[in-house]
Amino acid sequence: MTKFTATDKKDTRSGFGAGLHELGKQNPNVVALCADLTGSLKMDAFKKDFPERFFQTGIAEANMIGLAAGMTIGGKIPFTGTFANFSTGRVYDQIRQSVAYSGKNVKICASHAGLTLGEDGATHQILEDVGMMKMLPDMTVIVPCDYAQTKAATIALGSHVGPAYLRFGRPVWPVFTEGRPFTIGKADVMIEGKDVTIFANGHMVWQAIEAEAKLAEKGISVELINLHTIKPLDVDAILNSVKKTGCAVTCEEHQINGGLGDSVAQVLSRFQPAPIEMVAVNDSFGESGKPTDLLKKYGLSPDNIVAAVEKVLKRKKG
Amino acid sequence: MAQPDFDKLKKLATQIRRDIVRMVHGCQSGHPGGSLGCTEYFVALYFHIMKHDPKFNMDGKGEDLFFVSNGHISPVWYSTLARAGYFDVKELATFRFLNSRLQGHPATHEKLPGIRIASGSLGQGLSVAAGAAQAKKLNGDDRFVFCLMGDGEQQEGQVWEAAMYAAHNKVDNLIATIDYNGQQIDGPVKDVLDLKDLKAKWIAFGWEVQEFNGNDLKEVINGLDHAKALAKKGKPVMNLMKTDMGSGVDFMMGSHKWHGVAPNDDELSRALAQLEASEDY
Numbered sequence: 001m002t003k004f005t006a007t008d009k010k011d012t013r014s015g016f017g018a019g020l021h022e023l024g025k026q027n028p029n030v031v032a033l034c035a036d037l038t039g040s041l042k043m044d045a046f047k048k049d050f051p052e053r054f055f056q057t058g059i060a061e062a063n064m065i066g067l068a069a070g071m072t073i074g075g076k077i078p079f080t081g082t083f084a085n086f087s088t089g090r091v092y093d094q095i096r097q098s099v100a101y102s103g104k105n106v107k108i109c110a111s112h113a114g115l116t117l118g119e120d121g122a123t124h125q126i127l128e129d130v131g132m133m134k135m136l137p138d139m140t141v142i143v144p145c146d147y148a149q150t151k152a153a154t155i156a157l158g159s160h161v162g163p164a165y166l167r168f169g170r171p172v173w174p175v176f177t178e179g180r181p182f183t184i185g186k187a188d189v190m191i192e193g194k195d196v197t198i199f200a201n202g203h204m205v206w207q208a209i210e211a212e213a214k215l216a217e218k219g220i221s222v223e224l225i226n227l228h229t230i231k232p233l234d235v236d237a238i239l240n241s242v243k244k245t246g247c248a249v250t251c252e253e254h255q256i257n258g259g260l261g262d263s264v265a266q267v268l269s270r271f272q273p274a275p276i277e278m279v280a281v282n283d284s285f286g287e288s289g290k291p292t293d294l295l296k297k298y299g300l301s302p303d304n305i306v307a308a309v310e311k312v313l314k315r316k317k318g
Numbered sequence: 319m320a321q322p323d324f325d326k327l328k329k330l331a332t333q334i335r336r337d338i339v340r341m342v343h344g345c346q347s348g349h350p351g352g353s354l355g356c357t358e359y360f361v362a363l364y365f366h367i368m369k370h371d372p373k374f375n376m377d378g379k380g381e382d383l384f385f386v387s388n389g390h391i392s393p394v395w396y397s398t399l400a401r402a403g404y405f406d407v408k409e410l411a412t413f414r415f416l417n418s419r420l421q422g423h424p425a426t427h428e429k430l431p432g433i434r435i436a437s438g439s440l441g442q443g444l445s446v447a448a449g450a451a452q453a454k455k456l457n458g459d460d461r462f463v464f465c466l467m468g469d470g471e472q473q474e475g476q477v478w479e480a481a482m483y484a485a486h487n488k489v490d491n492l493i494a495t496i497d498y499n500g501q502q503i504d505g506p507v508k509d510v511l512d513l514k515d516l517k518a519k520w521i522a523f524g525w526e527v528q529e530f531n532g533n534d535l536k537e538v539i540n541g542l543d544h545a546k547a548l549a550k551k552g553k554p555v556m557n558l559m560k561t562d563m564g565s566g567v568d569f570m571m572g573s574h575k576w577h578g579v580a581p582n583d584d585e586l587s588r589a590l591a592q593l594e595a596s597e598d599y
């Protein structure tokens with residue numbers, strides 16, 4: 001039995017849509033831009049109720065980022081919406097110069113990230129976005145784990161000041177964080193344990209919850225930390241937990257290079273060296289397929305997490 | 319060149335339309351609308367216009383090359399390639415399934431014969447086609463390079479970078495076509511972000527521009543033949559090809575709704591009832 005139960009199953013992008021709609025009601029300065037993917041990004045409710053604050057840019061993502069940067073001059077809080085690939089790689093220099101370097105309060109909201117986008121395949125399955133975005137100075141990077149947390153993160157971004165990247169996805173996924181507090185930059189200790197710390201974010205948090213149940217049956221006590229904010233990183237939470245458990249496993253729907261695992265490893269190796277294993281895509285592109293089949297094929301299933309934990313525990317014992 | 323056998327080509331177009339709806343139904347995802355609208359164009363290119371070899375070779379020296387920039391219409395391309403002998407038609411059944419060479423969007427990664435560059439992220443194909451056309455010139459190769467784009471895709475800035483470049487550099491062995499169906503994901507192109515006078519824009523960018531109806535096989539073949547005649551005179555050639563999204567399946571026509579939606583079982587049988595052909599994979 002998992003320690004968390006899924007109260008519902010919903011896509012994280014719908015959490016973004018609901019959060020954005022809520023923000024539209026709360027704050028007249030919130031504006032939204034979309035590049036011909038209004039339905040896919042679940043921005044229809046915002047568009048319907050605040051048509052004068054919704055901007056359809058057409059299939060022109062670079063222009064969208066520039067427009068958003070411009071709208072901050074005059075106090076607007078722009079939320080841009082397109083797929084994660086077209087939110088980052090497609091427009092990296094526009095984000096770097098006009099948003100990050102210029103210190104503009106643009107919220108880059110990105111759906112269909114990672115393998116779980118499914119059948120559209122590798123052209124769309126970006127697995128490098130977190131790395132690109134976290135490398136930009138002053139960029140906040142958030143990867144929420146379910147519908148409820150994506151909604152909470154979206155709403156939190158409404159009052160956060162500065163450039164931010166919010167990454168979410170397409171598939172219907174368990175909802176299990178309803179009612180849990182969410183603070184940007186503050187890791188969420190979901191399960192306390194003593195043998196190993198699992199750090200996960202995005203869809204991988206549910207995979208880790210399932211892995212924890214399997215490990216508990218084997219008598220392994222897991223501490224599970226939802227590291228939804230990759231930047232700024234909750235360094236204290238990482239160090240405090242690993243001080244107790246002595247080893248770590250990171251889980252993310254991203255390349256092994258440049259993501260969450262990288263960030264955690266850097267903190268550990270600098271301040272408190274400990275064995276670490278990483279569950280991530282191992283330097284390859286994705287492909288078309290069903291989300292769960294892809295997670296399995298590319299090594300991101302609960303069983304892969306279990307194996308990584310067993311491996312890191314062996315290393316800990318030395 | 320031999321006279322086209324229109325009866326045969328029309329039957330082929332119907333078969334390809336059946337393949338498209340069956341493939342998209344099979345995996346319950348993918349893009350039938352643009353695929354159905356461009357069927358005549360693909361048939362014309364692969365079965366009459368282009369000199370090409372199904373024993374695929376990446377460099378394609380001495381062959382005409384074709385690049386699909388609006389990669390989401392992969393179903394029509396895959397079916398055409400299979401029917402032209404690039405690979406077994408049975409492989410069409412693997413479209414968008416795990417471990418398939420028929421990726422959701424065209425890719426070279428799995429080495430599917432016929433594909434020379436990945437596409438799916440819009441706006442990139444014309445640049446690649448222009449580059450390949452220049453490589454042909456450098457190689458003293460007198461064949462053509464064809465490229466297809468969407469009309470919504472015209473909203474991408476890179477298209478216009480390539481447009482300016484190809485005209486400035488007299489890439490006149492390049493014959494591009496726009497699937498001018500007036501639709502994109504969020505609605506009619508004129509409501510999402512109007513292209514206004516697209517013909518005048520391409521003319522202003524220095525291209526030779528002509529228009530034809532993309533759902534009339536005769537017009538497509540005449541149009542593409544004429545494009546070849548217009549080419550190699552100092553300017554790249556643009557075909558504004560009017561099509562109906564979803565062409566050939568009545569309930570998929572006339573709106574953007576079927577851009578990227580798969581038919582259910584009932585819709586599939588209704589679609590197939592309108593498309594008589596006998597060589598299903």
Ligand SMILES: Cc1ncc(C[n+]2csc(CCOP(=O)(O)OP(=O)(O)O)c2C)c(N)n1
Pocket residue numbers: 035036037059086090351352353388390391438439440441467468469470471472497499501502503563577
């Ligand atoms: C750079 C980029 N942005 C967004 C998308 C998502 N997308 C896929 S198809 C499409 C609409 C394309 O419209 P059009 O070119 O008119 O093709 P049609 O709908 O007629 O098939 C969009 C926005 C994409 N594939 N690439």
